[in-house]
Amino acid sequence: MKLSIKTTATTIFAALLTISTPVVFAGGSDDHSHGHEMEFDPVENEFGEYKQKMKPTQTIEVGMSDEMRFTPDVIRVKKGDVIKFKHTNNGEQMHEFVLGTPESLDEHAEMMKKFPGMEHDEPYMAHVAPGKSSEIMWKFSKAGEFSFGCLIPGHYDAGMKGKIIVQ
Numbered sequence: 001m002k003l004s005i006k007t008t009a010t011t012i013f014a015a016l017l018t019i020s021t022p023v024v025f026a027g028g029s030d031d032h033s034h035g036h037e038m039e040f041d042p043v044e045n046e047f048g049e050y051k052q053k054m055k056p057t058q059t060i061e062v063g064m065s066d067e068m069r070f071t072p073d074v075i076r077v078k079k080g081d082v083i084k085f086k087h088t089n090n091g092e093q094m095h096e097f098v099l100g101t102p103e104s105l106d107e108h109a110e111m112m113k114k115f116p117g118m119e120h121d122e123p124y125m126a127h128v129a130p131g132k133s134s135e136i137m138w139k140f141s142k143a144g145e146f147s148f149g150c151l152i153p154g155h156y157d158a159g160m161k162g163k164i165i166v167q
Contacts, residue, residue, distance in 0.1 A: 040123040047101055047146040048166075049139045050123035056084035056137060064128060066091035068155055070148070073162035081166075082139045089128040095150045095160070099124040099138060105149045109156040140166040 043050045060083055063071040077083055087097045098105060126134040140146075149161035 059084045064095040068158035068160040
């Protein structure tokens with residue numbers, strides 16, 4: 001049986017879509033504890049960096065609520081600080097903590113509206129199930145004002161965001 005190039009390309013595309021769709025859209029309510037349980041490849045970006053085996057200079061506890069708020073919502077740190085963020089979800093809904101710039105969070109929030117089950121796997125992101133806690137470690141290697149937010153659809157738009165001031 002002879003297949004046309006169009007038929008072969010369509011078959012390959014369908015097979016790839018079948019294989020990759022569960023990975024891209026895997027989500028759910030599991031707690032994705034970042035921090036000391038998981039190791040990531042080193043990351044450096046405009047709001048800081050992550051390297052394996054970093055030692056925290058400070059621990060900051062961040063509460064998450066179904067009122068779509070973080071407590072605290074303004075955090076001040078010094079340039080060079082390695083912060084262990086401990087997130088506690090005090091609500092009954094899934095929440096997340098994502099570090100970034102205002103622009104990167106706005107862009108990511110829009111993407112989450114299109115793909116709400118998208119799973120996160122970066123050292124500056126934590127997905128926290130109701131009643132659970134999670135930790136991430138991040139070094140603020142650059143001075144400036146940065147942001148954090150819960151990018152679950154509707155949460156960010158409802159005001160679940162905050163600011164980090166690095167002096």
